[in-house]
């Protein structure tokens with residue numbers, strides 16, 4: 272089992288695709304603070320999750336390239352001499368993928384193929400980490416869900432993530448480009464977009480509470496999910512990247528403490544000390560994509576990479592609220 276000590280990433284080179292986004296920027300900050308030389312690739316497509324302010328704490332210590340992950344020549348240049356490639360760029364909205372499948376197919380699938388081909392041609396020694404989604408499983412057949420569960424995704428976004436994961440696995444198995452394949456649960460915390468409710472449900476509820484509005488709880492609020500604080504997610508990404516036994520493997524990255532949406536909302540209101548809630552009907556799109564109860568079995572990543580979440584929901588929410596209270600003007604409009 273690996274230990275993540277302060278020297279592990281010092282002097283190492285790391286490319287983060289989607290590094291201006293929510294998880295990518297938290298990862299960039301952690302890596303820069305550990306002494307890594309960080310390069311960001313991000314296209315900043317409007318309405319997606321990128322925000323320049325996200326990288327403010329390390330703005331003089333990371334190199335930012337505004338380019339698209341589908342751009343073969345840019346990607347071929349950027350992957351050279353990287354020790355690590357963290358692939359987080361993507362179209363992330365499952366609702367949008369139901370009415371327009373093409374961004375998922377083009378960005379999540381073609382973009383991943385462009386990246387892996389660039390690595391095959393120019394840097395087969397890099398270690399790749401891919402962040403897919405728990406949505407790849409679709410409806411749970413038993414709980415908690417482990418990595419052996421069948422994959423019956425309910426949307427194009429989820430299919431595109433599963434396809435990207437399989438593409439990267441082929442490059443691991445056939446071309447020897449080491450990779451770890453993560454399936455993330457619901458991640459929340461500082462630096463997520465706060466402009467709309469189409470992705471990042473927990474963060475959206477935080478905004479509604481901070482605005483002293485009513486949080487809408489769909490159905491009876493009893494559906495179970497596992498919510499993971501972003502620092503814990505970053506920890507999982509880093510630990511699996513340096514665990515030789517993790518290469519070529521799929522891991523759930525979630526929380527083994529499930530909560531219902533109603534409990535989540537009540538906890539947000541209590542930690543925030545503001546906001547209220549009401550029951551609401553599911554919209555037809557949300558109803559069609561709702562896979563029911565889900566929570567992750569995280570015993571595999573725990574065993575192989577020595578990872579488990581450090582923060583409970585109250586602690587994570589308190590840090591999230593503090594961040595947005597301090598930096599609201601960069602996220603509210």
Ligand SMILES: NC(=O)c1ccc[n+]([C@@H]2O[C@H](COP(=O)([O-])OP(=O)(O)OC[C@H]3O[C@@H](n4cnc5c(N)ncnc54)[C@H](O)[C@@H]3O)[C@@H](O)[C@H]2O)c1
Pocket residue numbers: 288289290291292293294295312313314315316319320321322338339340341358359360361362363378382402403404405432454455456457458459463464471
């Ligand atoms: N946040 C979650 O709860 C969650 C859950 C499961 C999986 N994931 C996955 O983790 C990854 C990161 O998610 P996030 O929450 O940080 O999303 P995000 O939207 O905040 O970040 C994604 C970043 O990718 C960039 N991007 C999008 N298309 C691009 C392109 N064509 N070229 C270059 N950059 C592009 C965006 O500008 C954005 O900065 C995504 O692949 C997402 O599917 C996230």
